[in-house]
Amino acid sequence: MEKIKLIDEKGKRIDGRGAKDLRPIKIKVHPLNRADGSCYIEWGTNKVIASVYGPKEAQPKHLQDPLRAIVRCNYDMASFSVDERKRPGPDRRSSEISKVIGEALENAVLTNLFPRTMIEVNIEVLEADAGTRCTGLTAAGIALADAGIPMRDIPAACAGGKVDGKIVVDLRKEEDQAGDADLPIAILPRTKEILLMQMDGDLSEKEFYELLDLLADACINISEMQKKALLDRYKQEEDVEEDKETEGKKTENKEIKKEEEE
């Protein structure tokens, strides 16, 4: 079988991106009402929602650390997020990803401020198109800040790899499946400390460091988007939420009535 060409002569990828370009990213802060903090991200075709509960007393009690808070992550993929239906509920892959994301986030949180507690991070992948753990971790970072959890910095994540012999960032599904290597990382943008790093495939030492540099830059870009989204929430509140407040119920009723008439 002939291999599909993923990068053309001009160095453009199948969606027209260059090697360092990210897919379009849209961030919504605090989309959920019940959770203490939440974030919804559309990253290319990926759609991920993250929520944070806590800090709350760690249960069961044997999990409690008398000196610090523990961060527990539940990463889960919706059954319909991929082409072939995934059986709902946790599996070995999601358990591993939950563990490494939880550990990465715990590093950023000032856990010593909340002994004996648990901070619960839930990540739900509604639609998957490669890079969901990085999308989830990026969303979780925002949800933690939204929940008011003290952190050294807001972690940001991005994956990259090798496609048609070239180093590129932010793989999409076709590139991930046909590519030669996949390297997801998460960093603290300010100090560039690495919080999460996994890899499979084949990279030379030179390629590895080249990719790591590109990914660090990509994470800095993502970090700027995270910060902007958090600040925008408080700017927009003036325009958006005030309208809701003054018109409130009346608009809602009108809308229902409008629908009736039509």
Next chain:
Amino acid sequence: MSKSVVSAIRKDYLYKLAQDGKRMDDRKFDEYRKITIEPGVITHAEGSARVRLGKTEVCAGVKLELGEPYADSPNSGVLITNSELLPLASPDFERGPPRENAIELSRVVDRGIRESGMIDFEKLCIEPGEKVWKVFVDLYVLDHNGNLFDACALAGLAALCTAKIPFERFGLGKDVPLPLATSPPISCTHVKFNGALMADPSLDEELIADARLTIALDEKSHFRAIQKGEAGSFTLDEVKEITKMAQSNVEKIRNIFKKAVKR
């Protein structure tokens, strides 16, 4: 921080409001919160919808797979409805296999779809006794602020009404819309506390409810599915009153639904 214990004061206050014919969010007893239905939100799903009922939010997705039919109905496709009460949605939901509540929710939604005959299951048969389409309806609760029954039912129906059969993915030809026979029944949930009956309960109303009643009505206003829940009881007159409320709401909700799914 977010606990679901309703304080004695909140409960007394809701009782007192109800005696004056009022609710916490200014709604009338028979009034629904705002409903928004957004179909086609997940491109990997055969059909999908995100539904908001007030601040309650559910995402439903439909996936089709090929499989064997049940022995007692060799000419029919198979429907499997499942709901996930995600820990994302409430501090009271935990990770792990579905508990009683999630199973009841799935089964009530399932019944509303199955018994209505809205899906033409015979048309989902490829080889009798051998190969049929299995239709999976998966309901993911994202934000629990009361009345998951109606939000899930609407999300499931909207996802089905916009679903296609993925012939292409299985190399069997072109995709076609899922064959639907009739317009689906719409379900309305009500609670009773301290003698008052209310449609579309908020979370607080649900938590203090003595009893709950869900009724699904079809286009002819026939009953197509019913579920009574919680330890309290209803008198016959109360059931009649709820039916009346449901009849008027079903019509409004059906209009919103039809407009959203364009079907």
Next chain:
Amino acid sequence: MVKIKEIVVPGQLLDEGKIKPGQGAYRDRADGKIYASRLGVPLKRRDFINVIPLTGCYLPKPDELVIGIIVDVAPSYWIVDVNAPYPAVLHVNDVPWKVEFGETSKYLSIADVVLIKISRVSETEQIQVSMRDRNLRKFVGGQVIEIQPTKVPRVIGKKQSMIELVKRYLNVWIFIGKNGRIWLNGEGKSTRLAIKAIRQIEKEAHTEGLTDRIKEWLEMNKSENM
């Protein structure tokens, strides 16, 4: 146009000078600089730079008045939810009644709402509360709402100015717990207006000139009401 105060995010540089990191801030040992650890509004006060958080949970401190909900009853104490990460303990010795062993539920039962004082917070965040002080009691009637605990100081206002304003205009009883729970009692319509006003303050806590705007709002709504 409403003016918004400067907002910082975790990891943002606050100061490089000799100033000390206060609440919501930390000094990075590697470079000696001070960074924000919370989403909030930076505020310099004497030698300290703080970040007044916009969101987050309630962390109890001794002597603070809070509104608690009884969540469990034992023979010689009650467990109280004070909207903090940890439940609090109310011992029979810390209530104004003489309670015989095993008779705790005669006085306070599950779901009761109480105004209490944080008496002790141990190193490991074990919280003890007390009802032995003037005004501390079990609430009967009225209603309780919850706001972001971080917005409580704004709702109270400087020297109680904000909440006194609401009380004066609407003639409603209001008790504000430091933990974000607020008890209100009054005529139905005024209570609803008071709640609306409080929600407005909560939402606009990060803006300038809030007291004047709330005053205007109350003036307008009060006259409409008459």
